[in-house]
Amino acid sequence: MEKNKCNNCGTENPITNKYCSRCGYELPKIFTVVKDEPVKQQTTKKNVVLDILQKSTKKRKLSIKGIIGLVVMIVIINVVQQLYMKTFSYDKMMLELASELNKSCPLMADSITRLDNVAALSGNVLQYNYTLINMEKKNIDIVKSKNKIEPRIINNVRTIPNLQKLRDQKTTFKYLYKDENGEYLFTISVAPEQYE
Numbered sequence: 001m002e003k004n005k006c007n008n009c010g011t012e013n014p015i016t017n018k019y020c021s022r023c024g025y026e027l028p029k030i031f032t033v034v035k036d037e038p039v040k041q042q043t044t045k046k047n048v049v050l051d052i053l054q055k056s057t058k059k060r061k062l063s064i065k066g067i068i069g070l071v072v073m074i075v076i077i078n079v080v081q082q083l084y085m086k087t088f089s090y091d092k093m094m095l096e097l098a099s100e101l102n103k104s105c106p107l108m109a110d111s112i113t114r115l116d117n118v119a120a121l122s123g124n125v126l127q128y129n130y131t132l133i134n135m136e137k138k139n140i141d142i143v144k145s146k147n148k149i150e151p152r153i154i155n156n157v158r159t160i161p162n163l164q165k166l167r168d169q170k171t172t173f174k175y176l177y178k179d180e181n182g183e184y185l186f187t188i189s190v191a192p193e194q195y196e
Contacts (some may be wrong), residue, residue, distance in 0.1 A: 004030055090169055094120035097166075104130075126166060127174040137179045145188045149177075155187050158195040167195060 003012040008025035019026055055123060098120040107115045112132055121126045132140070156174050166173075168194040177185040 002030070004028065028052065035041060090124070093165075094124075094126060094171075098126065100122060121174075123172070124170065125172045125174055127176060130177045131182070132177060132185065133180050135179050136181060137183045137185060140185060142186055143176075148190065149175075150188050154190050154194055157190045167192070169172070 002015045004015050004017060004027045005012050006020040006023065006025055006027055009020060009023040010021055011022040012020050012026055014150075015030060017027055098118045101118040105115055105117045109115050109130070112135065114133050116129045116131055116133045119129065121127055132145075153175055157167070163173075172192065174192040175188040175190075177187070179185055
């Protein structure tokens with residue numbers, strides 16, 4: 001049997017190879033002289049039928065695999081799109097809500113509490129940033145103030161009708177308080193299990 005030697009690594013390869021089996025280098029083309037006598041291929045009906053069956057089976061296998069692959073790909077794309085679009089649209093709604101509320105800020109909530117701004121945070125959190133005006137951290141009993149304010153905030157989150165869409169989406173509400181100098185005092189978080 002004739003061999004075709006690789007010009008790159010010297011490995012002998014079968015003459016039918018186009019590339020070297022060792023290094024992958026393209027093998028030199030070998031030309032063979034064929035006698036003038038025409039070669040007759042013996043074809044029988046059996047060979048023709050077998051040939052057709054083999055080709056049709058390969059096509060059928062490919063098309064079934066292709067269809068299954070396409071269906072799986074469509075399902076995956078649809079699921080990812082639904083999850084992403086739902087999250088994206090809710091995040092967008094939260095940002096728009098915060099932006100709308102911030103148009104009227106700063107806003108006095110009562111005689112000592114000023115709403116400075118609202119922020120839509122990741123993880124489905126809406127944060128209200130408050131300042132207790134005319135009050136300094138050193139003069140505030142932080143624990144007592146937090147314990148006094150917290151029940152009112154939880155009740156507001158439970159009952160204010162305008163917050164229903166946010167409650168339906170299991171939003172966590174955070175209320176961050178600072179003194180008049182901007183020093184952090186405390187945060188009150190209201191998680192979904194507290195208002196359901």
